[in-house]
Structures are given as C-alpha cells and as structure tokens.
Amino acid sequence: MRKCINQQRGAHFGTNRRHTVWWLKLGVWPERIEPGHPEQNGRHERLHRTLKAEATQPASKHRRGQQQRFGRFRKVYNEQRPHEALAGRTPGQVYQASLRPYPARLPAVAYDDDVAVRQVRNNGLIKWRGELYFVSQALIGEPVGLTLVDDERWQLQFAGMPLGLLDTRLGRVIRPA
Template sequence: NGSPFAAIGVTGLTTLAVRFIKLGISLERIQPGKPQQNGRHERFHLTMLPLAMAPEVDHAAQQAVFDAFRQNYNAERPHEALAMDVPADHYRPSLRRLPDRLPEPDYPAEAAVRRVRSSGEIKWNGDLVYVAAALAGEVVAIEESEAGIWTLRFHAHPLGIIDKKTKRLVRPSALQPRPAGAGADTGLQGGEL
C-alpha cells in the first residue's frame, strides 16, 4: 500500500499502478496497518534497509551498491523460504513478453468513454468529476447498471461509482481490491528482485 504502488484518494492509483493495469496486472492491496499480510515484501525491506540507511554519494556509486546487493540476494544468499536455495535456482523467465506499446482499453460500445483531463477530472452530465491525477490523459469508461448506478473503470480495474447527488467518485466496499494472495498474475517469481 505504500508509494509508489498506492496513493491517497478514492482510486488509490499512482502512475506505476496505472502502468500495471495497462499491462493487465491486477492490483492487490493489504489492509491498512497490517504489514504481516505481506510478510515476504516486508522482510525484503528489512534486508535492504542497510542500503537506505547509508546512501552513496552519487547515482553511479549507489547503482553499484544495488547491483552488488541484487547479485548477493538472488545468486549467493540462501533463502529459508526456498529450502536454503537461492532465488536464481528457481527463476524462470516469463513466457509473456513486454509489449512494444501498452494496449488501449477495450470498452463495450454501450459504455460512455471519457478522457481524463490534466486536472484528473472527467466531464460527466455537465459536471466535472475528479477521478485521479495519475490517470491524466487516459481513457476511462462509465457503465450504467440496470439500477441506474454509474460505475467507472479503467481497463478491467474498477475505480468507483459516481454519486449522483454529490457528483463525486466514491468507492463502495463491493469495489474494494481483492486481498493479497488472491491470485493476481504479476509475472514475477518468488524472491525475484
């Protein structure tokens, strides 16, 4: 839930999260204040903490330290979670290739499509509705349910519902992201850095 992965606001989106969505990667969030739900990630931060506590004097020197850390972490240091193997022993490149161009969203013909303005807003029924600054320039879809509820989404990712009274985007509990471990395909292998 920390930056650069999540932001404050109804959508919780950052520019990195937007890129992930465009690549078809599902976002998963842990409950606020529950780092134990993401123990492997938190343990990695603890391992990397000494690098953050004593940064190098310039970018080149810092990159050299990161490169040495990556080599040690992935190819030399055994991991208890991997039966004392190193991550390099288990790594397999993804069969999916990174696309040359990020795909455009495929919205149904009945959806109202809006481009998010540089201010993070869309025009809807004569009003400006704030969505997210991270989505500036992107195209979102508004779909009306049979009950007359306007749901906003970006690619397959639900963003919220436009409240008819307040003309604001709200995030009902039904649209909350799935809890961590619910099966999103990130293309990364465990222990990979």
C-alpha cells in the same frame, strides 16, 4: 510479465499514480494488502529488512559507494546466499522468466459497447451529463468507462478496474473503501 503486483491500501488508486495506470494497461492488477499488516507481503518485508541491515547500516558517504553496496548485496542475495523459504536455494536458482512478454507498445484501453466512455481531461475531470466530476490526475488523457447502476449512479472504471461510483445526486465520485 507478472499478472498482479502487491500494493498497500493506504494511498488509493484514484490518487496520482501513473505507474498503476501503466500496470493496468499491461494487464497487471494491483493486489491490495491491508495497511499495518506486513505479514500479507512477507517476502517483500523480509527483503527490505535484510537490505537495510546489510547494505545501508551505516550509509555510504557518497552515492556511488552506496550504489556499489547495493550491487554487491543484490549479487549475494540472489546468487550466493541460501534462503530458508526456498529450501536452501537462492532466488537465482528458482527464478523462471515469465511467459508473458512486455508488448512493444502499450495496448489501448477498450470498453464494451454498453459502456459509456469519457476522456479524462488535463485537470483530472470528466464531463458527464453536463457536470464535471473529478476522477484522477493519474488518468489524464485516458478513457474511463461508465456503466449504469441505477438512475443516479454509474460504475466508474478504468481498464476493468472499478474506480468508484459516480453519483449524480451527490455530485461526486464515491471511492471504494
């Protein structure tokens, strides 16, 4: 299992993205790239350009036929076609399985004793000091941690990932840019 996964910065984690919650529980961190900078994720962009050119132009008339084209593309791309970036080798020749296995069950999210913990309600809110604050619908049912920054602000986090500052004076969560 990998340790990080590339994500564009556009849609922030605080939106409804359950797969990001899953990744964080597995210890996989999002590695953010800037929007409009495909060169920061060149392998991925190159794969999609080649996939589009070789397997979707023109699209098959039926789903089954399109899926067969994708299957043929995957086999050729990974096992037969040499890649310049891999010194003429195929991805199948250089692939190494991860030493990090997937757990049978997702581990529970835990926080240090000095972190206040609140459960995200089924509307994406937490209650803090008698007030409700929106955190994320993606985190419904999950524990989030709050660490004191100063008298009016608390660092909000999930599984070690900062979500923003809960500002009691402003009455809202300030998201990172």
